[in-house]
Amino acid sequence: MPLLTDLSLPDLRVFHERVRKDYDAFCARGLKLDMTRGKPSSEQLDLSNALVRLPDNIDHQLADGSDARNYGGSPQGIAEARDLFRDVLGAPVEQIIVGNNASLALMHDCIVYALLKGVAGGEAPWREAGKIAFICPVPGYDRHFAICEEYAIEMIPVAMTGEGPDMDEVERLAANPSVKAMWCVPKYSNPSGETYSDETVRRLAAMKTGAPDFRLFWDNAYALHNLTEPRREILNILEVCEKAGNHDRAFVFGSTSKITFGGGGLALFASSPANIAWLVASMQKRTIGPDKLNQLRHVRYLKDIAGLDQLMERHRAVISPKFEAVYEVFDTHLEGTGAASWSKPEGGYFISVDVIDGCAARVIELAKQAGVALVSAGATFPYGKDPRDRNIRVAPTCPELSEIELAGEGISLAILLGVSEKLLAGHAKEETTSSD
Numbered sequence: 310m311p312l313l314t315d316l317s318l319p320d321l322r323v324f325h326e327r328v329r330k331d332y333d334a335f336c337a338r339g340l341k342l343d344m345t346r347g348k349p350s351s352e353q354l355d356l357s358n359a360l361v362r363l364p365d366n367i368d369h370q371l372a373d374g375s376d377a378r379n380y381g382g383s384p385q386g387i388a389e390a391r392d393l394f395r396d397v398l399g400a401p402v403e404q405i406i407v408g409n410n411a412s413l414a415l416m417h418d419c420i421v422y423a424l425l426k427g428v429a430g431g432e433a434p435w436r437e438a439g440k441i442a443f444i445c446p447v448p449g450y451d452r453h454f455a456i457c458e459e460y461a462i463e464m465i466p467v468a469m470t471g472e473g474p475d476m477d478e479v480e481r482l483a484a485n486p487s488v489k490a491m492w493c494v495p496k497y498s499n500p501s502g503e504t505y506s507d508e509t510v511r512r513l514a515a516m517k518t519g520a521p522d523f524r525l526f527w528d529n530a531y532a533l534h535n536l537t538e539p540r541r542e543i544l545n546i547l548e549v550c551e552k553a554g555n556h557d558r559a560f561v562f563g564s565t566s567k568i569t570f571g572g573g574g575l576a577l578f579a580s581s582p583a584n585i586a587w588l589v590a591s592m593q594k595r596t597i598g599p600d601k602l603n604q605l606r607h608v609r610y611l612k613d614i615a616g617l618d619q620l621m622e623r624h625r626a627v628i629s630p631k632f633e634a635v636y637e638v639f640d641t642h643l644e645g646t647g648a649a650s651w652s653k654p655e656g657g658y659f660i661s662v663d664v665i666d667g668c669a670a671r672v673i674e675l676a677k678q679a680g681v682a683l684v685s686a687g688a689t690f691p692y693g694k695d696p697r698d699r700n701i702r703v704a705p706t707c708p709e710l711s712e713i714e715l716a717g718e719g720i721s722l723a724i725l726l727g728v729s730e731k732l733l734a735g736h737a738k739e740e741t742t743s744s745d
């Protein structure tokens with residue numbers, strides 16, 4: 310297939326008509342496929358069904374002798390659960406908090422506490438600084454951006470480079486005292502799948518910041534979510550920050566939402582002793598304690614890092630064929646057309662597709678009409694605005710494998726139709742201008 314941009318106008322018209330027919334035939338099938346959110350499939354959730362029955366009726370005693378069913382203990386979570394995630398978070402148990410489901414809630418709360426009270430070692434609540442900003446690598450995670458928008462925190466986009474965010478630009482921006490923090494998804498980023506290089510991590514840990522109370526929101530949501538071998542590893546941000554003399558710079562987040570249950574997992578947080586004391590002090594006012602039974606349940610089920618690894622391998626066996634199925638369909642329909650490029654991530658939950666500039670919103674609309682729901686246009690950018698209108702996040706994990714091929718076909722046809730429409734419109738415009 311030649312590049313669509315190289316086709317003569319008559320050839321482009323023929324191509325467009327052919328795609329339109331295929332697209333109409335696809336629409337007529339009346340399918341309903343959902344590729345919007347990066348959710349585990351039922352088959353993945355079933356992998357942890359045994360968890361629900363744990364701990365059994367006589368197993369409630371924690372290592373410290375207390376009863377997991379009762380009040381008591383620390384908001385930091387039970388010691389056994391903190392120990393289980395030591396290697397994942399790269400921190401000793403004293404520097405770990407295990408909370409209820411949703412690491413997003415911990416991120417949200419850290420921001421609210423920082424705004425209202427300031428962070429550990431900070432001179433004042435962030436809200437007193439007037440206008441504050443976060444650095445936001447793009448494309449990125451829409452729910453991170455939604456928290457900033459909710460609290461009127463300015464978002465400054467920075468492009469990803471394949472090695473993580475553009476560090477020259479990050480360092481330049483971080484020098485501004487009103488820039489208080491940065492979102493980072495360092496491993497298998499949502500949605501690009503990129504992993505931060507060692508050089509990127511070192512520069513983030515060591516860079517000079519205008520705000521002395523600057524924080525990295527290090528959301529390592531996909532720490533264990535490998536799709537291929539060899540697995541990618543990232544440097545331990547807490548250690549690297551400490552070495553650089555910026556002990557309190559990183560807030561590390563994670564969760565078991567895509568390991569056990571999205572609606573019934575554990576949220577994880579690791580940081581310096583000062584940051585842990587800071588967060589626990591606020592958590593203590595908010596709750597008497599987390600769901601310790603669910604923490605014990607996870608400890609009994611997952612057991613240790615080897616148990617976690619085995620479970621993640623079973624997830625991989627379920628989801629990696631789904632990613633492969635999407636690549637195959639895209640290769641068949643789109644390869645060589647220049648209409649789109651797409652990531653082939655080594656881990657995580659997403660395929661990031663870039664179409665020709667100015668086409669993403671139209672493609673998403675066409676896919677919807679064809680029965681394939683995709684996340685809304687611009688969702689991967691702050692304020693929901695993709696300046697080039699080109700990025701589309703595809704989430705292949707939740708539908709059945711049999712549905713994936715169909716969804717991929719629907720997306721491919723929507724891309725070819727949307728892009729050829731745009732190119733035809735460009736030709737029409739040229740004709741009008743040259744006849745003016």
Ligand SMILES: Cc1ncc(COP(=O)(O)O)c(C=O)c1O
Pocket residue numbers: 347410411412413414450494499528530563564565566571576
């Ligand atoms: C980067 C990232 N962080 C956090 C989350 C949500 O995590 P949790 O379920 O622990 O709130 C997601 C979910 O898709 C995500 O992609």
